[in-house]
């Protein structure tokens with residue numbers, strides 16, 4: 327009889343792991359507390375509008391191809407991808423934005439227009455970033471973070487200095503123009519820490535951005551979740567929603583099952599894709615590996631205040647992805663990482679998927695997603711949410727020179743309290759634990775429990791880190807470790 331594996335959660339990492347484990351012959355069931363699957367990547371539908379609640383940037387298409395390729399499939403078997411052109415634009419002032427197009431040549435030209443001579447520096451920077459991408463994303467990140475030796479290869483030894491310098495230092499050394507430097511510092515924000523705390527080796531994110539481009543799955547990122555669900559089900563995975571895991575059953579130091587909505591569900595092995603900290607609270611204290619103090623000291627990726635807005639008209643002067651960097655980046659970053667507080671003048675990001683995808687809004691209308699990064703654990707009230715909506719709407723109208731407030735049909739918000747309530751997220755973090763030098767690879771919380779046999783972890787708080795592509799890789803890594811023991 328095949329061995330049974332119970333998986334907690336149905337985010338990208340859990341779904342990925344479920345596919346690999348079912349393919350390997352295990353009987354796999356996914357238990358998701360919410361009514362729909364997808365975790366942080368769920369979908370909101372309202373009055374004919376469709377919003378991705380979480381991720382909106384589809385980067386590193388090669389990682390998705392590699393995932394589906396492991397099952398002799400390809401992304402196009404499930405969803406249609408469009409390369410966005412332009413990829414995004416970045417506002418610095420009133421009707422003053424730099425647009426990042428869909429090819430390196432066009433981006434070099436945009437840099438040259440902004441600062442003559444900068445394209446040469448960019449070519450050198452991107453060539454290094456590509457070399458790091460080939461080392462990191464094609465190879466290094468597929469290591470399970472078990473030993474420091476995983477990071478020591480002939481190629482990484484040659485780049486040792488890049489682990490001890492930072493993105494910020496490296497970018498500022500090469501680019502004097504503050505606007506260009508800020509654009510180059512933006513991609514590493516996906517890794518969850520400040521550019522001044524992120525090793526310069528991580529400039530592979532800049533190659534992902536400029537070299538590979540930004541894609542949009544038709545009908546939104548949720549299509550990727552649906553694709554993975556279809557693949558998982560075709561491999562025999564059972565998926566149960568509205569299935570809250572109350573605790574993990576441990577007997578004589580070995581995981582023996584789950585208690586789901588009060589009911590015992592025995593199994594041979596437990597894998598959790600829920601937030602790592604929460605998963606450990608499902609165990610009796612002696613079985614937890616990391617103390618509250620450990621978690622408290624870690625650098626977490628930001629939480630976010632999000633708005634999902636239906637507009638009754640098409641908007642002007644914005645792109646599918648639009649960033650608003652018209653205020654001081656460092657002051658906002660301090661409010662996230664150094665002195666947690668609501669930022670006085672927040673940077674924000676807006677996405678209008680209906681600009682390129684008719685299915686996201688009724689004809690003649692626009693779907694808008696607005697995101698302000700925030701420190702995890704901040705006080706979250708309706709009044710604060712309202713005040714910040716007002717703040718960014720005033721800026722948005724002024725910067726893009728149009729009135730939009732009176733065109734709002736509805737708005738929904740999502741913030742710290744919702745991350746905790748919906749996902750059991752530690753301090754309401756939005757995208758996990760940051761990738762800093764001291765929180766990389768073998769220095770991250772482990773995929774395999776050191777205290778409970780047959781208990782494994784996956785997802786954005788463990789290896790390799792935050793983001794959709796790393797979550798897919800995390801599912802693969804943990805499933806390989808599981809196959810070594812079961």
Ligand SMILES: Cc1cc2nc3c(=O)[nH]c(=O)nc-3n(C[C@H](O)[C@H](O)[C@H](O)COP(=O)(O)OP(=O)(O)OC[C@H]3O[C@@H](n4cnc5c(N)ncnc54)[C@H](O)[C@@H]3O)c2cc1C
Pocket residue numbers: 334335336337338339340357358359360363364365366367379380381382383384385569570571572599600601604630632697748749750756757758784785786787791792793794795797
């Ligand atoms: C606002 C936002 C924007 C983002 N933007 C991007 C982007 O543009 N591009 C990108 O690549 N990445 C982005 N990310 C990051 C990316 O979405 C995440 O890294 C990824 O989705 C995490 O997947 P996961 O499997 O680790 O965890 P999750 O998606 O959090 O899945 C964990 C699941 O476990 C469930 N669960 C928790 N506790 C229990 C329990 N007791 N019982 C049962 N189930 C439980 C939760 O409900 C959840 O479904 C973004 C994230 C957010 C929040």
